[in-house]
Amino acid sequence: MKMKTMMVGALVGASLLGSSLAQAAGLNGAGATFPYPIYSKWFYEYNKSNGVQINYQSIGSGGGIQQLTNGTVDFGASDAPMTDDQIAKVAGGVLHFPTVAGAVAVAYNVQGVSKLKLTPKVLVDIFEGKVTKWNDPEIAEINSSETLPDLNITVAHRSDGSGTTNIFTNYLTKVSTKWATDAGFGTSVKWPVGVGGKGNEGVAGLLSQIPGTIGYVELAYAIKNNLTYASIKNKSGEYVAPSVESTTAAAAGALRRMPDDFRMMITNAGGEKAYPICGFTWLLVPKTIKDPVVGKSLTDFLSWYLTTGESMAADLYYAPLPESLIEKVKAQIADVKF
Amino acid sequence: MNPSLDATKDTQIEKPLPFFSQMSQAGFGDKVFQKLTAFFAFLILFLACMTAFTLWHASADSIHKMGWKFLTTSDWDPVQGVFGAIPYVYGTLMSSLLALLIAAPFGIGISLFLTELAPQKLREPVAFLVETLAAIPSVVYGLWGIFLLAPFMREHIDPLLIKYIGGPFFKGPSTGLSLFTAGVILSIMILPTITAISREVFESVPNSYRESAKALGATNWETIQLAVMKPSKVGLLGAIMLALGRALGETMAVTMVIGNRPEVSANLLGASHSMASVIANEFSEAVGDIHVSALAEIGLLLMVITLLLNIAAHLLVWFTTSKFQR
Numbered sequence: 263m264k265m266k267t268m269m270v271g272a273l274v275g276a277s278l279l280g281s282s283l284a285q286a287a288g289l290n291g292a293g294a295t296f297p298y299p300i301y302s303k304w305f306y307e308y309n310k311s312n313g314v315q316i317n318y319q320s321i322g323s324g325g326g327i328q329q330l331t332n333g334t335v336d337f338g339a340s341d342a343p344m345t346d347d348q349i350a351k352v353a354g355g356v357l358h359f360p361t362v363a364g365a366v367a368v369a370y371n372v373q374g375v376s377k378l379k380l381t382p383k384v385l386v387d388i389f390e391g392k393v394t395k396w397n398d399p400e401i402a403e404i405n406s407s408e409t410l411p412d413l414n415i416t417v418a419h420r421s422d423g424s425g426t427t428n429i430f431t432n433y434l435t436k437v438s439t440k441w442a443t444d445a446g447f448g449t450s451v452k453w454p455v456g457v458g459g460k461g462n463e464g465v466a467g468l469l470s471q472i473p474g475t476i477g478y479v480e481l482a483y484a485i486k487n488n489l490t491y492a493s494i495k496n497k498s499g500e501y502v503a504p505s506v507e508s509t510t511a512a513a514a515g516a517l518r519r520m521p522d523d524f525r526m527m528i529t530n531a532g533g534e535k536a537y538p539i540c541g542f543t544w545l546l547v548p549k550t551i552k553d554p555v556v557g558k559s560l561t562d563f564l565s566w567y568l569t570t571g572e573s574m575a576a577d578l579y580y581a582p583l584p585e586s587l588i589e590k591v592k593a594q595i596a597d598v599k600f
Numbered sequence: 601m602n603p604s605l606d607a608t609k610d611t612q613i614e615k616p617l618p619f620f621s622q623m624s625q626a627g628f629g630d631k632v633f634q635k636l637t638a639f640f641a642f643l644i645l646f647l648a649c650m651t652a653f654t655l656w657h658a659s660a661d662s663i664h665k666m667g668w669k670f671l672t673t674s675d676w677d678p679v680q681g682v683f684g685a686i687p688y689v690y691g692t693l694m695s696s697l698l699a700l701l702i703a704a705p706f707g708i709g710i711s712l713f714l715t716e717l718a719p720q721k722l723r724e725p726v727a728f729l730v731e732t733l734a735a736i737p738s739v740v741y742g743l744w745g746i747f748l749l750a751p752f753m754r755e756h757i758d759p760l761l762i763k764y765i766g767g768p769f770f771k772g773p774s775t776g777l778s779l780f781t782a783g784v785i786l787s788i789m790i791l792p793t794i795t796a797i798s799r800e801v802f803e804s805v806p807n808s809y810r811e812s813a814k815a816l817g818a819t820n821w822e823t824i825q826l827a828v829m830k831p832s833k834v835g836l837l838g839a840i841m842l843a844l845g846r847a848l849g850e851t852m853a854v855t856m857v858i859g860n861r862p863e864v865s866a867n868l869l870g871a872s873h874s875m876a877s878v879i880a881n882e883f884s885e886a887v888g889d890i891h892v893s894a895l896a897e898i899g900l901l902l903m904v905i906t907l908l909l910n911i912a913a914h915l916l917v918w919f920t921t922s923k924f925q926r
Contacts, residue, residue, distance in 0.1 A: 295884075322884030324892070342887065416775055421860030421877070423678075423885025446679035449885040457777050457871045458860030460881060467746045467856075472754070472775050 288315040289559055293326020293339030296425045296480060297543045300362055300580045301339070304571045312566070314559050323425055323449065330356070330546050336556050338546035341425020342449065343525035354550035357597055358524045359564060360587070362572075362580035363513045365481040365504040365540040366430045367491040371469045372396055375408045378492040379501045382437035382530075382538070385494065388476060389417055389434060390441065391455035396474060411474075418468040418477030421458025423449035429541035430478045433529040478539075481509070482579035496538045497530055508537035509581035517587060524591065540581070550599045557600020564595050652903060659897035661889050670897060676862045676878075678886070683894035685901055687862035691779065691872035692902070695854060696847035698783025698868070699790055704840055706787070707794030714795075715802040716824055727799060734792035742856035745785045750776035750857050753784070758869055768866045777859035780868040785853050790843035797842060801835030802828055834917050841913045848906055851876040875902045 298320040305316040321329075323340035330338035331351050339361075349356050368385065370378060375396075380388075384400050387393040393400050397410040420427045431447035445451045459465040462483040469475045469489060481504045484491050493501040502508050515533030520526055530538045547564070551557035568591055572582040583591065656663075662670065666683055673684025710730060714723050754776030761770040761780075770780075809827035818826060829836075851874075859871020860881065875898050886892045 324883075324885045324887045327887065345887075348887075414773055421855065422881040423883075423887075425885070448679045449887055450678045450882050450891075452675070452677040452679065453861070456861070457775060458873075458881075460855055460860070464746075464856065468777070471746060471751050472777075 288317065289336045289556065289563065290317050290334075291326075291337045291339060291545075292319040292321050292329045292335045293546070294323045294341045294425055294543055295320040296341050296364060297339065297362060297580065299482070300575055300578050303574055303578065304567055307571075307574070308563060308566055312562070314563065316563065322423070324423065326546065330548070336551070336560060337548075339544065340546055341541065341543045342428045343527075343544060344546065352548060354548055357547045357549055357594060359545040359547060359591060359594065360524050360542040360583060361545055361567060362575045362582060363509050363528065363540055363542050364429075364580055365509040365512075365537055366426050366433075366478050367481045367484040367489070367504045368476065368478050368494065368539070369466075369469055369484050369489040369491045370476040371473060371490070372411065372413065373473065375405075375410065376490055377405075377408065378490075379404050379495070380492045381495045382433075386434055386438040386441050388415055389419075389454070389456070390444065391417070413474040416468075416472050416475040417453070417456030418465050418472075418475050419453050419456050419458055420461070420465060420478075422460050422464075424461075425449065425541070425543065426462070426478065426480055427451065429527070429529060430539060432527045432541070433539045436530040481505070485579055494538055496534075496536050497532050498534045498536075500534050502535060502537045504537045504539070506576045506579060506581045508535055509540045510584055512536035512538065512540050513542070513581060513587065514584040517584065520587070520590075524594070547598055549597065552600070554600050557598065561595050561598050561600075564598075565592060568592050568595075652900070655896055655900040655903065659893050659900050661893035662897045663893075665890055666894070666897075670894070671901075674862070674864050678882070678888070678891045681888070681890050683890070683897075685875070685898055687864050688873050688875040688878050688898060689901065689905070690864045691782075691858065691862075692848055692874040692876070693905075694779050694868075694872065695782040695786055695858065695874060696844055698780065699786030699847045700840060700844060702783060702787035703791045703794055703843060707791050707839070707843075708798050708836060710791075710795045711799035711802055712824060712828070714799055716828060717820075727795070730795045731792050733788065734796075738789065738850060738853040741785055741789055741853040745781065745853055745857040746777075749785060750781055752776075753778070753781050761869070769868050771867045771869060774869045775859065775871070777857055777871055778869045779858065779872045782854050782858040782872070782874070783868075785857055786847045786850055789850060789853060790847050793843040793846055794839050797839035798832070798836055801832045801839065804835070805831055833920060837913060837917055837920075841910060844909060845906060848902065848909075849876055851880045855881060875899075 298318070301318055305318055309315050318339075323342055326335075326338035326340055327344060327348055329335045331348070333353075343358055344356060368380065372378070381404060384393060384404070387400060394415055396413045396415055402410055428447060428449045431445065431451050434441040434445070435447040444454060457468060459468045459477070462479045465477045465479050466483065466487055466489060469477050479489065484504075491504060493503040496502050511533050512528055512531040515531035515536040516526065516528035524542070524544070527541055529541060545564070547560065551560065568588050572588065575582040662683060665681075666673075670683060670685055672686070673682065674686040675682050675684045676687065677683075710726075714727055718726065754774050758770075758772070758774035758776065758778075758780075762772045762774070805828050809831065810823055813823040813827040854874050855877035858874060858877065860873050860877060861871035862873045862878070863870065865872075879895050879898055882891070883895050886895060
């Protein structure tokens with residue numbers, strides 16, 4: 263009997279020890295919700311092939327930055343690059359690793375209209391509340407092949423703070439000085455008109471429930487839920503629909519102006535095939551990591567996602583980084599000190 | 601005399617005795633029990649104080665930057681770093697008030713029916729069903745609201761309101777997402793609270809009151825009015841206050857149907873916003889210390905408003921009961 267208890271004790275002890283060892287090699291991260299599907303796939307595959315467990319809490323970019331600043335996670339993740347002030351608060355500094363790019367689709371619900379085209383000006387006018395009817399001459403002019411109904415336009419936006427809003431409003435800010443002064447860009451902004459839905463699903467709910475609604479959602483969400491979305495006129499004057507290819511094209515188009523720390527919004531990028539409303543999402547890694555075990559596992563993972571992980575992105579409707587960018591990002595791994 | 605009967609008598613009398621004797625000996629147990637319950641009660645007080653303190657502490661940045669303007673501005677612009685709480689306070693108070701206006705008559709009516717008028721067989725099942733409403737998670741109410749209630753309001757109810765009442769309160773065009781829809785969904789959510797408590801209140805009215813009223817020749821309605829409603833005033837107010845508390849703090853269901861637009865407008869068919877919603881919506885992606893702090897201050901404000909409303913209700917009870925006694 264005694265023997266048995268001892269054995270059980272030893273077993274429990276061993277399993278506890280085992281799990282604590284596994285945790286020591288594991289990594290903890292927190293942040294953006296937008297790339298969560300691809301990140302969880304990466305962490306799962308990485309665990310399968312390398313045995314390192316990575317826990318990721320998709321609590322939002324703001325929360326990710328906060329936890330990174332407080333040092334409660336090994337890495338953060340954000341849809342918006344950190345500001346200089348935010349970086350200054352992290353001891354030792356922060357490196358931005360772009361992981362994938364995502365597009366924001368402008369979806370709408372107008373019966374009988376399936377191939378809507380929009381210019382930046384019309385898009386801004388709609389979201390400013392200046393164009394209020396679907397058969398407004400401004401829209402009709404560029405959509406001569408469609409029959410547009412005499413229907414009120416309802417603008418739907420995200421009510422929760424989100425990286426998607428950040429990308430979308432950043433685009434509007436770049437194409438319209440009026441928007442820049444009226445609302446500007448950020449994860450939450452003061453919308454001139456419209457109703458708010460919580461999350462992609464909230465906006466999609468508004469889109470499906472209210473005839474005449476126009477709103478923006480992540481591309482992956484729009485495709486999976488069969489939403490109808492518009493083509494947007496890009497910088498080169500071409501109407502481009504959002505897709506994985508047109509997003510990667512936008513990332514490639516923005517390369518020329520890419521700063522060394524990769525903190526860049528790639529909205530309104532140049533290039534004939536570039537879709538203008540898209541952006542990177544980043545992993546935020548402290549420049550100096552105290553624990554060498556953590557530092558080693560983290561840098562190992564960084565080079566893994568840049569070599570193996572990128573090819574998994576397109577299946578989940580995220581755009582992989584352009585080849586030339588991948589090399590540059592890989593070089594940054596050496597800057598992580600531990 | 602039958603001895604066996606005597607014996608049972610004895611045991612019957614003796615049975616409670618050990619209990620009483622324990623009571624008298626257990627002065628120590630009593631004290632422990634009293635201290636323990638007092639501890640529990642103070643724990644609540646302590647928690648409330650700590651919550652208030654934490655919120656105050658977290659909102660320090662915003663209080664410092666915005667000052668009283670937080671309570672007087674209706675601008676909420678995270679990009680410019682300007683934060684004013686008015687639209688949220690307005691949305692929360694109006695939607696809760698609408699909910700009470702709808703739910704209170706219904707709830708009190710239901711419980712009057714259940715305690716005074718319904719056939720005995722019907723009472724329990726109906727009460728059970730109404731109370732089941734309370735067990736439905738609020739996100740389910742929200743989804744039902746956005747997919748069924750909001751379109752229904754837009755297609756059927758709102759046009760009627762615009763046509764027959766109109767004015768500044770019911771102005772079109774309606775999207776179905778409005779203060780009014782939020783009020784309706786909240787009223788359904790607080791109905792079980794009002795019904796359950798007012799039922800308890802009505803049931804606690806001694807039957808002799810009803811009998812006396814009837815003896816004086818009162819009709820059913822007069823009996824309810826005089827013998828049931830009047831002595832229940834305080835209890836009913838309590839029921840309404842508890843329901844109001846739930847309505848003020850409700851987040852998910854409201855945010856899905858209210859339109860999430862921080863705007864103060866008399867139009868009940870316009871989109872609005874609420875205090876709990878803005879916290880739930882913006883907190884996770886709030887970038888910048890002032891934004892986070894402003895959201896904490898909204899939380900603090902919500903707590904203060906709830907407290908003030910509770911005090912007001914107590915004053916109301918105090919005034920009405922003292923008038924009643926006169």
